[in-house]
Amino acid sequence: xxxxxxxxxxxxxxxxxxxxxxxxxxxxxxxxxxPNGSGKSTLGxxxxxxxxxxxxxxxxxxxxxxxxxxxxxxxxxxxxFLAYQxxxxxxxxxNMEFLKxxxxxxxxxxxxxxxSSVDFMKQARECCKTVxxxxxxxxxxxxxxxxxxxxxxxxLMQMMLLEPKLCIMDETDSGLxxxxxxxxxxxxxxxRNAERSFILVTHYQRLLNYIEPDYVHVLAGGRIIKSGDKSxxxxxxxxxxAWLEDAA
Amino acid sequence: MSQQQIDRAxxxxxxxxxxxxxxxxxxxxxxxxxxxRFISQxxxxxxxxxxxxxxxxxxxxxMREPSWAHVNYPPVRFNEISYFSSPKALKDRPKSLDxxxxxxxxxxxxxxxxxxxxxxxxxxAVDAVFDSVSVTTTFREKLAEAxxxxxxxxxxxxxxxxxxxxxxxxxxxRKDNFYAALNSAVYSDxxxxxxxxxxxxxxxxxxxxxxxEQNTGQFERTLIIADEGSHVSYLEGCTAPMRDENQLHxxxxxxVALDGxxxxxxxxxxxxxxxxxxxxxIYNFVTKRGVAHRDAKISWTQVETGSAxxxxxxxxxxxxxxxxxxxYSVALTNNAQxxxxxxxxxxxxxxxxSTIISKGISAGKSSNAYRGLVRMSPRAEGxxxxxxxxxxxxxxxxxxxxxxxxxxxxxxxxxxxxxxTSKVSDDQLYxxxxxxxxxxxxxxxxxxxxxxxxxxxxxxxxxxxxxxLLEVSLEGSVG
Ligand SMILES: Nc1ncnc2c1ncn2[C@@H]1O[C@H](COP(=O)(O)OP(=O)(O)OP(=O)(O)O)[C@@H](O)[C@H]1O
Ligand SMILES: [Mg+2]
Numbered sequence: 001x002x003x004x005x006x007x008x009x010x011x012x013x014x015x016x017x018x019x020x021x022x023x024x025x026x027x028x029x030x031x032x033x034x035p036n037g038s039g040k041s042t043l044g045x046x047x048x049x050x051x052x053x054x055x056x057x058x059x060x061x062x063x064x065x066x067x068x069x070x071x072x073x074x075x076x077x078x079x080x081f082l083a084y085q086x087x088x089x090x091x092x093x094x095n096m097e098f099l100k101x102x103x104x105x106x107x108x109x110x111x112x113x114x115x116s117s118v119d120f121m122k123q124a125r126e127c128c129k130t131v132x133x134x135x136x137x138x139x140x141x142x143x144x145x146x147x148x149x150x151x152x153x154x155x156l157m158q159m160m161l162l163e164p165k166l167c168i169m170d171e172t173d174s175g176l177x178x179x180x181x182x183x184x185x186x187x188x189x190x191x192r193n194a195e196r197s198f199i200l201v202t203h204y205q206r207l208l209n210y211i212e213p214d215y216v217h218v219l220a221g222g223r224i225i226k227s228g229d230k231s232x233x234x235x236x237x238x239x240x241x242a243w244l245e246d247a248a
Numbered sequence: 249m250s251q252q253q254i255d256r257a258x259x260x261x262x263x264x265x266x267x268x269x270x271x272x273x274x275x276x277x278x279x280x281x282x283x284x285r286f287i288s289q290x291x292x293x294x295x296x297x298x299x300x301x302x303x304x305x306x307x308x309x310x311m312r313e314p315s316w317a318h319v320n321y322p323p324v325r326f327n328e329i330s331y332f333s334s335p336k337a338l339k340d341r342p343k344s345l346d347x348x349x350x351x352x353x354x355x356x357x358x359x360x361x362x363x364x365x366x367x368x369x370x371x372x373a374v375d376a377v378f379d380s381v382s383v384t385t386t387f388r389e390k391l392a393e394a395x396x397x398x399x400x401x402x403x404x405x406x407x408x409x410x411x412x413x414x415x416x417x418x419x420x421x422r423k424d425n426f427y428a429a430l431n432s433a434v435y436s437d438x439x440x441x442x443x444x445x446x447x448x449x450x451x452x453x454x455x456x457x458x459x460x461e462q463n464t465g466q467f468e469r470t471l472i473i474a475d476e477g478s479h480v481s482y483l484e485g486c487t488a489p490m491r492d493e494n495q496l497h498x499x500x501x502x503x504v505a506l507d508g509x510x511x512x513x514x515x516x517x518x519x520x521x522x523x524x525x526x527x528x529x530i531y532n533f534v535t536k537r538g539v540a541h542r543d544a545k546i547s548w549t550q551v552e553t554g555s556a557x558x559x560x561x562x563x564x565x566x567x568x569x570x571x572x573x574x575x576y577s578v579a580l581t582n583n584a585q586x587x588x589x590x591x592x593x594x595x596x597x598x599x600x601x602s603t604i605i606s607k608g609i610s611a612g613k614s615s616n617a618y619r620g621l622v623r624m625s626p627r628a629e630g631x632x633x634x635x636x637x638x639x640x641x642x643x644x645x646x647x648x649x650x651x652x653x654x655x656x657x658x659x660x661x662x663x664x665x666x667x668x669t670s671k672v673s674d675d676q677l678y679x680x681x682x683x684x685x686x687x688x689x690x691x692x693x694x695x696x697x698x699x700x701x702x703x704x705x706x707x708x709x710x711x712x713x714x715x716x717l718l719e720v721s722l723e724g725s726v727g
Contacts (some may be wrong), residue, residue: 048682051674072681082682088675092697098683101693106684142679145444146695 001026001197002047002166007058008137008222018222024166025083027194028101031233032201034219035241040201041085042220043166048082049075060165077109079165081190082170083155084199090142095154098142100125102160127157130190138229148175156187167191168199174208185210205233220245275332281305284433287332291402292597294409297622303424304432311426317588318617318649319557322387324496331434332468347495377543387451394450396480397442401469411442413474419502419537419565427498427559428535431467435500437684438469443478452707454483468499474509474544483710496531497555503538503546507568510545511538514706515562516714518554523576523611529556536560539597542568542597551581551714552589554720561619563592566600566631573602576702580695580718580726581614583645590651595661597629604635607699609718610646611725617649623659632659639669640698642725644693670698692719 002024009017017037026031034040047060048055060068067075090098100120107114113218115123128135131153143151152172159167169188173181187199188211200211208216208230216232217224218241226232226244275283277721284305288298313324320693391398397408417569422432474480484501497519524600526660530694531553548562563572575591593602602622610616622633639648654663672694680690695705696715703711 025597049679054713072678073684073686076682076684084679086675088679090676090694091670092678092700093693094697098680098693101685101689102680103684105686105689109684161681210347 001028002060002062002199004047005058005129006058006194007043007060008056009042009048010049010054011042011052015056016222017046020223021141021217022217024195024197024199027192028214029192029198029200030213031213031216032219033203033205033216033225033233033236034198034226037247038220038221039222041170042222043086043133044082044199044201047075047168048072067159074197075104076162076164077106081159081162081164081167083152083167083169085170085174087143087151087155089146091144093142094139095142096121096138099138099158099161102158103247109134109233123161124157126226127160130160130183131157131186132180133157149177149180152176154183156184160187160191165195166197166199168201168203171203171204173204174199181207182210205237218244250458251318253255255289265603267532269542270726275330277328277330278328279305279326279331282442283331287436289433290332291405291535293402293405294415297405299421300417300655301423301433304410304429305434306387306425307423307463308429308433311423311429312395313426317559317585317613318621318651319559319588321557321586324531326430329466329496332436333642333708336454336638343717355405387524390450391453394447395444396447396449396453397440398453401435401438401440401442401471404471408440410679412440412471414504415504415578417502419504419539420500422536424594425535426524427533428500431469431498431500431535435467435469438499439482441472441480441482442472443474443480445475446477447475448478449480452483460537466497470499470501471504472502472511472513474506474511475665476506477508478506479510481514481707483514483516483707484517485516496529496533498533499535501534501536501562505538505540505544505546505571508544509541512547513538513549513553513562514710515548515550517550517552518711519557521554521583521585522556524583526556526586530554531557532560533557534560535591536562537565538563538573539565539567540571540573542643543570544568545572545574547572547574547576547705547725548591549574549576550578550589551702551706551710551717552577552587555587556585558585558587558589560589561591564602565594565596566602566628568596569599570599570601571597571598574705575604575606576607576705578609578699578702578714578718579607579616579618580609581611581616582719583612583614585614586614588617588619590618592621593633595624595631595633598627598629598631600628600631602633603629604637605701606637608637608639608648608701609642609695609698610639610648611642611722613645615647615649618650619651619653621653621655622663623654624656624663626657628658628661631658633661633663635663635665637665638698639667640695641671641723688719688723688725691725692722695722 004022007017007020032040049212055068062078116184124138125135133153143154146154176184213230216228218226225241258596281302284301288301329448422429436685441453472482503511519530519532540546544716545563552558566573568696573593579589581587591604604620607620608616608618618637624631637650641648650667652665672691675686676694695718705713706714
């Protein structure tokens with residue numbers, strides 16, 4: 001699914017990723033944890049193709065294709081989805097309109113049949129239910145005035161509708177109340193299948209009680225310094241990161 | 249016009265020491281009283297109208313071009329303009345769309361304009377005129393049944409001289425401003441509408457259906473009279489860019505809403521904006537104004553995307569008590585376009601109300617200014633205005649300016665003003681692209697969202713087209 005080799009990237013002349021390696025197979029769930037400022041969000045943005053993020057060395061392929069030279073939207077068409085740590089607002093553009101335009105664009109690029117407005121409405125309403133957002137959110141501006149938790153659930157809704165291959169979820173659990181955490185976890189679990197992989201960036205092992213990861217990685221100083229299974233998350237919860245960083 | 253009349257007109261010109269090339273049917277460049285006499289005679293106008301034009305011309309000579317607007321352009325040489333040319337003969341016009349500038353056709357296709365309309369817009373010589381002839385006829389029959397008059401203003405001068413004489417210049421006096429005076433002196437043609445008392449016009453009136461639409465030219469004159477308790481919605485323009493060889497456009501539009509009447513006037517302006525440097529684009533200097541009598545309502549909605557320079561302030565004089573004025577505007581400038589546009593709400597009557605919603609979008613190196621005046625006269629007891637003025641910037645080379653003027657001479661009047669400036673942020677674009685939209689689609693979606701409050705006011709089919717139009721006009725603004 002995803003293969004990252006010796007990835008170096010900088011933002012505003014600051015080196016942030018410094019030789020990152022990661023390989024993800026179809027169907028796998030990888031959790032990435034790590035101290036603040038270690039480069040977790042940067043990794044997501046570099047993969048998604050955020051302008052201003054320059055790759056200085058290394059490679060990344062998604063489904064066998066080199067994505068680093070692709071346009072941002074081409075990576076999305078290929079199946080990459082990034083749920084943002086800080087979703088932005090687009091005032092005036094309704095959520096519905098935005099979702100429909102996105103789904104249309106992605107389906108067209110993937111050579112899939114266009115979906116009728118009626119069917120789309122149905123799907124969107126379903127998704128609203130799944131993420132426990134009121135239908136009225138479809139009519140509101142994209143993230144406009146949404147609470148922190150509502151924004152995160154809105155990200156999940158987009159992810160469900162766009163049917164990505166690789167879902168990168170950047171701290172989708174931060175700012176969620178306990179019930180919402182369960183809702184998000186259920187949503188993700190429902191989406192899990194043999195052809196879809198996930199990267200969960202999180203600070204809390206609690207999320208991993210609900211979504212069971214295949215691997216847990218620690219990202220520190222722009223590199224993955226330790227990988228393990230679920231138990232690593234528990235260990236981190238207990239000991240923090242210092243012991244690892246010292247060792248690295 | 250009969251051959252005799254033409255001969256008479258021409259010989260008169262000779263008598264006056266004026267020479268013209270008889271064959272070309274177009275006056276040589278230049279403006280003087282003889283030119284005005286020639287125009288008036290060619291149009292077979294009554295004496296009073298000729299006098300009216302001449303007086304306007306004499307006033308114009310004393311006036312100076314306004315320089316207060318936030319626009320820059322080389323001086324217009326009024327003596328290098330030709331003030332009369334009759335419609336191009338069929339034989340001189342393109343024979344088919346193949347002979348028309350492919351770029352123009354490309355734009356038509358993007359806007360989804362049907363072929364026969366493309367032909368009409370591009371001025372193709374289609375004999376036996378296109379499909380809509382029958383549409384036009386049924387249209388006219390229906391209007392006649394309701395007693396609505398909708399014709400060219402030249403026709404109205406002949407058929408309804410009393411109405412024209414009573415109202416022409418009653419809202420925009422000849423001396424109102426430099427361009428209005430010029431228009432009054434040399435106007436070519438335009439629309440005339442009269443809605444009788446208590447009649448609700450059975451359909452939207454569109455310039456598109458007007459007979460004599462060809463070549464109304466650069467000095468268009470429109471007069472709309474809604475008699476007591478009547479109602480009309482009028483659509484001006486077309487989302488397709490019109491081909492026009494004249495650079496200077498100075499139109500005048502006058503609206504009269506008598507007691508309890510309502511006029512809704514919607515414009516989509518998409519004249520040629522010029523190349524990326526603004527070269528060759530239209531200068532659009534328009535005077536639009538309406539008078540609302542007691543309980544009457546005038547509503548202006550405009551979507552301005554074309555022209556190299558736009559200078560335009562559709563205004564309402566709220567003369568009667570309880571009258572209402574509205575102005576909804578989207579003005580988009582890209583590349584080197586310049587727009588200075590807004591409105592004036594003059595509150596004279598008691599409890600008059602006005603609403604101004606202005607959305608300015610600037611992209612490229614363009615400059616976009618909102619200029620608005622709200623005046624509460626001493627008599628305007630209990631009057632209210634609400635103004636909302638939003639600017640959206642795309643890129644960092646463009647500019648937006650806001651010049652709101654408020655004059656309140658009645659302490660009971662309430663004036664509210666809100667203004668915002670925002671940018672299409674890189675983060676918004678990034679979000680859209682991450683969700684699979686390309687940058688241009690993303691910008692047009694964001695811009696459409698920004699304009700929603702205004703598009704809502706447009707008649708349905710116009711609103712759809714307006715969205716598309718913005719998309720086409722914004723091409724090349726990102727990336
Ligand atoms: N535009 C920028 N200019 C300079 N430094 C930047 C820029 N963007 C990010 N950084 C820096 O890059 C580093 C990594 O940031 P990143 O957002 O990837 O961290 P993170 O691991 O996601 O942290 P958190 O857990 O707090 O979300 C931080 O030190 C941050 O300040
Ligand atoms: Mg982060």
